[in-house]
Amino acid sequence: MFSGFMVDTWLAGILVALLAGAVGFFVVLRGSTFVAHALPNGSFAGAAGAALLGVSTFVGLAVFAVLGALSIAGLGRRGRHDAVTALVLVLMLALGALFIVLGAQYAPAVDALLFGELLGVSAAQLGPTVVITAVCLLALVLLYRPLLLSTVLPDSAQARGVGAGVVELCFLLVVALATAMTVPVVGTLLVFSLMVGAPAAARAVCDRPGRALALSIAIALTAVSAAIAGSYETDYPVGFFVGTVSAGCYVLGRLVGTRRRRVDHGAAEPAAA
Amino acid sequence: MTATGALVASGFFSSPAVGTALVIGAAVALVSGPLGVFTVIRGQSFAGEALGDIGMSGGSGAYLAGVGPLWGFLVAGVAAAALMELLGVQRRRGRDLATGVVLGSGLGLAALFLYLNSTEHGADVTMTVLFGSLFTVDRSTLPLVLVLALLVLLALGAIARPLLLASTSPELAAARGVPVALVGAAYLVALSLSVALCAITIGSILSTALLVGPAAASLRLARRPGRAMAVAAALGVAATWLGVLLAYDSYDWPPHHRGWPVSFFVVALVLVEYMLCGLIGGRRRAPHPAPDTAPPAALGG
Amino acid sequence: MSVPVLAVEQLSVSLAGRPVLREISFTIEPGEFTGLIGSNGAGKTTLLRAILGLRSRASTSSGQVLLDGRPRARRNPLIGYVPQRVTLDPDVPLRARDLVALGLDGHRPGFALPSRRRHAQVQEMLEAVGGGAFADARVGELSGGEQQRVLLAHALLGRPRLLLLDEPLAGLDLRSVGEVVALIARVAAEHRLAVLISAHEINPLMPVMDRILYLAGGRAVHGTVEEVVRGDVLTGLYGHPVDVLHVHGRVLVVAEVGGGTGPAAAPAGVEVLS
Numbered sequence: 060m061f062s063g064f065m066v067d068t069w070l071a072g073i074l075v076a077l078l079a080g081a082v083g084f085f086v087v088l089r090g091s092t093f094v095a096h097a098l099p100n101g102s103f104a105g106a107a108g109a110a111l112l113g114v115s116t117f118v119g120l121a122v123f124a125v126l127g128a129l130s131i132a133g134l135g136r137r138g139r140h141d142a143v144t145a146l147v148l149v150l151m152l153a154l155g156a157l158f159i160v161l162g163a164q165y166a167p168a169v170d171a172l173l174f175g176e177l178l179g180v181s182a183a184q185l186g187p188t189v190v191i192t193a194v195c196l197l198a199l200v201l202l203y204r205p206l207l208l209s210t211v212l213p214d215s216a217q218a219r220g221v222g223a224g225v226v227e228l229c230f231l232l233v234v235a236l237a238t239a240m241t242v243p244v245v246g247t248l249l250v251f252s253l254m255v256g257a258p259a260a261a262r263a264v265c266d267r268p269g270r271a272l273a274l275s276i277a278i279a280l281t282a283v284s285a286a287i288a289g290s291y292e293t294d295y296p297v298g299f300f301v302g303t304v305s306a307g308c309y310v311l312g313r314l315v316g317t318r319r320r321r322v323d324h325g326a327a328e329p330a331a332a
Numbered sequence: 333m334t335a336t337g338a339l340v341a342s343g344f345f346s347s348p349a350v351g352t353a354l355v356i357g358a359a360v361a362l363v364s365g366p367l368g369v370f371t372v373i374r375g376q377s378f379a380g381e382a383l384g385d386i387g388m389s390g391g392s393g394a395y396l397a398g399v400g401p402l403w404g405f406l407v408a409g410v411a412a413a414a415l416m417e418l419l420g421v422q423r424r425r426g427r428d429l430a431t432g433v434v435l436g437s438g439l440g441l442a443a444l445f446l447y448l449n450s451t452e453h454g455a456d457v458t459m460t461v462l463f464g465s466l467f468t469v470d471r472s473t474l475p476l477v478l479v480l481a482l483l484v485l486l487a488l489g490a491i492a493r494p495l496l497l498a499s500t501s502p503e504l505a506a507a508r509g510v511p512v513a514l515v516g517a518a519y520l521v522a523l524s525l526s527v528a529l530c531a532i533t534i535g536s537i538l539s540t541a542l543l544v545g546p547a548a549a550s551l552r553l554a555r556r557p558g559r560a561m562a563v564a565a566a567l568g569v570a571a572t573w574l575g576v577l578l579a580y581d582s583y584d585w586p587p588h589h590r591g592w593p594v595s596f597f598v599v600a601l602v603l604v605e606y607m608l609c610g611l612i613g614g615r616r617r618a619p620h621p622a623p624d625t626a627p628p629a630a631l632g633g
Numbered sequence: 634m635s636v637p638v639l640a641v642e643q644l645s646v647s648l649a650g651r652p653v654l655r656e657i658s659f660t661i662e663p664g665e666f667t668g669l670i671g672s673n674g675a676g677k678t679t680l681l682r683a684i685l686g687l688r689s690r691a692s693t694s695s696g697q698v699l700l701d702g703r704p705r706a707r708r709n710p711l712i713g714y715v716p717q718r719v720t721l722d723p724d725v726p727l728r729a730r731d732l733v734a735l736g737l738d739g740h741r742p743g744f745a746l747p748s749r750r751r752h753a754q755v756q757e758m759l760e761a762v763g764g765g766a767f768a769d770a771r772v773g774e775l776s777g778g779e780q781q782r783v784l785l786a787h788a789l790l791g792r793p794r795l796l797l798l799d800e801p802l803a804g805l806d807l808r809s810v811g812e813v814v815a816l817i818a819r820v821a822a823e824h825r826l827a828v829l830i831s832a833h834e835i836n837p838l839m840p841v842m843d844r845i846l847y848l849a850g851g852r853a854v855h856g857t858v859e860e861v862v863r864g865d866v867l868t869g870l871y872g873h874p875v876d877v878l879h880v881h882g883r884v885l886v887v888a889e890v891g892g893g894t895g896p897a898a899a900p901a902g903v904e905v906l907s
Contacts, residue, residue: 088725092428142548143610145377146603149541153599156463156535160593166456173458174443201742208739211727211772214716215787218685219740220708246443252436259429262726266771269744271726296447302440309433 060291064178071180072283074192075244076253080279081199082237083254084272085230087262089210093139094131094231095254098238099247100151101127106172106242107158116172117184120239128235132228172247174298177290179243188240195233195240206230207268245286249298249305253282256305260312264319278308341581352474353466353576353594359481360529361542361568366488366561367526368547368568370519373557374499377544379416379520382431383527384539386412386438390528391461391536392445396452401461402473405531406480409524412438417517464535466576466594477532480525487522491515496557533572534595542568545602552606552613567609571601636702638663638711638795638827639684644696646676646683652851653679656696659846659855661827663794666818668838669831671848672906677831678717680848681797684829685714700795708740713793713826715784717800723773729783730768733759736787758786761823762816778809782816789820796821798830802837810837817841835862836883849906862886875906 061069086095101123109119134144159169171179180188209216209223217223241250261274286300344350371380390408391401442461450456459465488495498505498512506512530539550563575597582592637660646654653676661667671677682688684698686705698705700712721727734755738745745751759768762782767775772783781801788796798817802810818841821828832838835845835858845861847854849870854861861867862884867875871888878885886906 087429092432096432142372142544142606143603146541146545146548146599146606149538149545150599150603153463153538153541153593153596156459156538156593157596159459160590161587163587163590166450166458170443170446170450170456170458173462174440174446200744203744204735204739204741207727208735211721211725211732211735212716212719212739212784212787214682214685214687215714215736216740217687218709218712218714219791221740248439248443249436251432252439255429256433256436259433262724265726266728266769268726268731294447294451296440296443299440299444299447302436302438302443306433306437306440309430 060288064182065291067180067182067185068177068287071185071188072244072287073280074188075241076279076283077276078192078195078237079241079250079254079283080257080276081196081272082234083256083279084258084261084275085199085202085206085210086234087255087258088207088268089230091234092251092255094128094234095238095251097131097144097148098124098127098235099242099250100148102238102242102250103155103172103247104151104158106247107155107162107164110164110168111158111162117187117239117243120242121236124235124239125232128231132224132231170296172242174296175242175244175246175249175286175301176297177287179245179297184243191236191240195236198229198233202226202229202233244283244297245301246296246298249301252302252305253279256309257282260308263312263316278312282308339581340577341584344577344580347580348471349467350576350580352469352471354573355474356469356477357466357533357572357576357598358569359477360526360533361546361572362565363481363484363488364526364530364543365546365550365564365566365568367484367522368543368545369550369557369561369564370488370495370499371523371544372547372551373496374519376523377540378428378431380523380527380543381540382416382435383409383412383524384531384536384543385435387527387531387539388461388536389438389442389445391531392442392449392457395455395457395461396445396449398453400470400473400476401457402476402528402532405528405536406525409528410521413520413524417520460535462535462537463593464531464533464538464595466533467579467591469532473532477529480529484522484525484529487518491518491522495519534598538595538599541599541602542572545599545606546571549602549606549609552609567602567605571598571605574601635663637661637699638665638701639829640697640699640702641684642697642699644680644683644694644698646679646692646694648679648689649691654683655851657848657853659853661795661829661844663827664821664825666821666828666841666843667830668835668842668845669829669848670833670835670838670845671831672833675833675848676851677833677848678799681714681799681829681831684797685709685712710791711794713788713791713796715781715788715796715798715801717803718777719772719780719784721771721773723771725771725773727772728769729764729772729775729779730755730759732772732783733764733768733786733790736790754790755786758790759783761820762786762789763812778805778813781805781813785817785820789824793826795827795829798828800831800833802832802834814838814841835886839884871906 102120105119105123106116109116205221205226209221209226213223238250241253245253257278258275260278262271265271265274282301282304285304286297289295289300290297371377387405387409390404394401394404446458494505494510494515498510498515502512527539527543530542534542546564546567549567550560554560554563575594578597579592579594583589639661642658644654644657645652657680669677669680683694700709737751737754759765762785764779764782764786767779772780775783801813805813814837817828817830830838839858842858844856845858847861847870850872852870854866854870862877864875864877867877867886873888875886875888878887888906
């Protein structure tokens with residue numbers, strides 16, 4: 060399982076898990092689950108379109124994800140709940156279907172795009188993946204405190220000179236790139252599950268932001284490793300394992316969290332005024 | 333070539349596949365339009381989407397089991413609806429996360445079933461399950477579709493008034509003796525049936541467009557629920573029929589003899605309908621009042 | 634003559650075309666405790682936000698805000714801001730201690746390296762506001778009063794010279810109100826801070842206010858309580874008859890409502906303004 064092409068697979072998987080777990084922590088913190096839904100949809104259309112044009116799907120994923128992020132940045136709070144936005148997101152999926160049909164995509168390629176595959180990241184793509192992952196992680200490190208502050212206390216952040224708009228834009232771009240990196244391994248339909256499930260589980264258990272972030276990455280690594288190993292042994296799609304393990308970790312995390320909180324706080328729970 | 337001939341490719345009116353497609357499309361649109369209006373009013377569009385995604389595992393499981401996909405969508409949908417009712421999906425907190433993650437496992441399951449189906453039956457039905465294939469729906473499904481559509485319409489007719497009251501003001505409804513929980517549960521069952529029907533028409537992953545799109549569009553034109561339901565049904569039928577027509581015509585478009593998917597047209601048309609309704613409805617509505625910065629000195633401390 | 638910590642000159646703010654503040658002018662001296670009093674919707678939050686330089690999309694403003702004699706910059710370390718509430722899910726993994734720590738360096742990029750000095754500063758401030766007991770609890774699980782203390786500690790760590798508090802007393806029970814006011818006054822005295830605190834009731838702040846800024850109809854009157862809270866002054870401000878009553882050591886500002894003649898007359902009565 061650890062030789063030949065699988066080395067590339069493991070490397071890609073680890074990078075993707077690192078990134079998804081870290082990015083997902085902030086996505087969940089900011090309550091940007093909408094973004095985690097929207098970008099994979101756009102990426103789907105982008106990848107299918109790229110295949111139709113004979114361009115690298117990698118490029119298609121990244122371009123459409125970034126375009127999606129910029130659109131969301133320009134959208135504002137209200138636009139996110141608009142019916143037009145919801146319909147446009149579905150249209151992205153329909154567009155992807157169109158591109159697939161027009162390009163007469165091989166069925167396995169379609170399944171891989173939707174549900175991931177072991178060979179998702181080829182040796183040639185590994186280099187760019189490493190670079191982009193490193194850049195994104197660096198950006199997250201730099202954004203850590205301002206992002207926390209502007210998420211939790213937006214007015215205080217602004218008064219201290221942290222531009223909410225700039226922080227939001229940088230963050231969205233990082234999410235876009237992370238999505239594009241994650242899709243080849245776990246598939247567009249399971250990106251949300253990985254990116255949101257791991258941090259949601261982590262924060263149920265950890266009170267501190269730093270620890271929750273670390274645990275989120277650890278859970279993501281677990282999920283992806285289990286998916287790669289499981290897919291190698293059984294030939295089942297990577298996405299199947301990602302979906303089930305993420306959901307399992309989430310349920311487990313919530314159970315642990317609920318029990319912990321009951322023990323800690325006993326009866327003296329102050330009511331919110 | 334007559335004008336009709338230019339718009340409608342030859343053989344349209346004689347093709348049996350087209351006939352089936354038109355009937356199914358109309359039946360589904362007539363049902364999902366009105367139901368969608370309630371969905372939008374109740375703010376439960378996410379439930380429709382969730383049911384669609386879970387339906388995916390049902391549909392793919394059906395293929396694996398050698399059963400018609402509609403049964404799969406149905407069983408999965410109703411089971412999911414029951415589960416949602418049990419878990420009390422109405423609560424807001426953490427709902428997005430919980431639903432999304434749990435759905436992920438449903439999607440993963442769908443991936444597994446699709447894979448198993450392709451290895452055991454040698455057929456790849458991913459595109460069909462996810463994006464629908466209205467022209468290749470088995471004719472034998474037609475009676476079931478019609479029966480289900482009729483069932484949902486009857487149910488909707490029966491619970492429409494209490495449902496409307498319970499949706500807009502649950503406390504008032506309860507005070508008047510409306511069994512709010514029961515009505516809500518009946519609605520969820522009707523919703524899951526409707527989502528299954530939409531899934532057969534344009535695919536499970538796109539089904540929300542047909543469920544919520546025409547309804548959202550109609551609510552921009554009509555304020556009264558009765559009128560909105562009629563408009564939504566009409567918009568839905570228009571989108572599906574025009575979609576079928578365009579898809580049929582597209583066999584002659586490049587790339588030749590492949591044809592563009594029906595579901596793509598339907599979704600695109602629904603979006604266009606919504607934007608048009610927004611334009612028309614917007615002009616009719618009075619301009620938005622400015623945000624309330626309360627007039628001076630009126631309120632107590 | 635010392636430079637005022639805050640000088641607001643002819644500040645006018647309109648939201649979506651409607652004027653909310655009209656030519657407000659006042660100053661706050663170093664260490665001065667000022668109460669910003671006005672009914673709901675009078676524009677208190679708008680004024681505070683204008684001072685902070687927070688602009689929403691639909692707002693236009695004119696006039697000047699000077700901090701320590703200089704125009705407001707993008708970053709204002711001089712001002713500590715305590716917002717009314719933090720709407721945080723109990724699921725959010727952020728302890729009170731972490732939120733307070735962000736007051737120290739939340740605007741700087743990167744992680745904060747764990748340091749004993751940093752921890753000590755945060756601990757000390759938490760205890761100063763009486764938050765030692767719940768320092769390790771999640772912010773989303775705290776009560777309103779507890780959250781106020783945490784937000785106060787957060788603002789204080791930035792070493793401000795002016796503390797802005799947006800309705801910290803709203804929604805608190807009576808005992809917490811007294812505690813929070815006493816806490817703010819004590820902290821302000823200890824750190825020699827000027828304070829601008831908004832509220833819609835005068836009485837809780839009476840013991841600690843140096844001056845009052847009374848807001849109504851988009852205009853304001855500024856001065857000591859004796860100068861401002863008077864029938865004639867407030868009548869002039871509101872533009873209709875207003876009485877100031879002193880009942881059991883408390884101040885009540887009341888206005889007569891309704892009571893006209895004719896078919897459309899509202900029933901006569903009295904409304905308490907603050």
